[in-house]
Amino acid sequence: MQDLGTLGGSQSAAYDVSADGNVIVGQAENDGYQWRPFRWTPAGGVEDLNQTYASLLTGGSELWEAHAISPDGRYIVGFGYNAATDRDEAFLLDTWRTGDTNGDGCIDDADLLAVLFAFGTPGSGLTCHEDINKDGVVDDADLLTVLFNFGSGC
Ligand SMILES: [Ca+2]
Ligand SMILES: [Ca+2]
Structure with missing residues (x-):
């Protein structure tokens, strides 16, 4: 059993894990006691997806919950606020760079x-x-x- 921590608040919940156990997604409170979607890795610990992928979130869009992750750790699904439609909607997040085929973060x-x-x-x-x-x-x-x-x- 391993404690995954929080984003600075007092609660967190894990909802899904990659096949190798190295990437976990869920929800955690930040230091302002707001629930945020998180991804946990052994190297990076708990990170707020809104901060990690801030460049993809424009016009006030926010991710609220991360519910599941693909077995290879690449894709994350959940729901959040889409500023473009002014609705709470499901999202699919591709965490790999465009052109990356092996997930090492580098296109080479x-x-x-x-x-x-x-x-x-x-x-x-x-x-x-x-x-x-x-x-x-x-x-x-x-x-x-x-x-x-x-x-x-x-
Ligand atoms: Ca093709
Ligand atoms: Ca690559």
């Missing part, structure tokens, strides 16, 4: 080779990460996405 020759080796197929493995635009085939559109983002995060 490993991603380029992964796309080239999977070229013309739906992508490899259960998740088909080489199909970057998720249109069902690894083709020049996916290759260009890697090239345009080459070096990002490295």
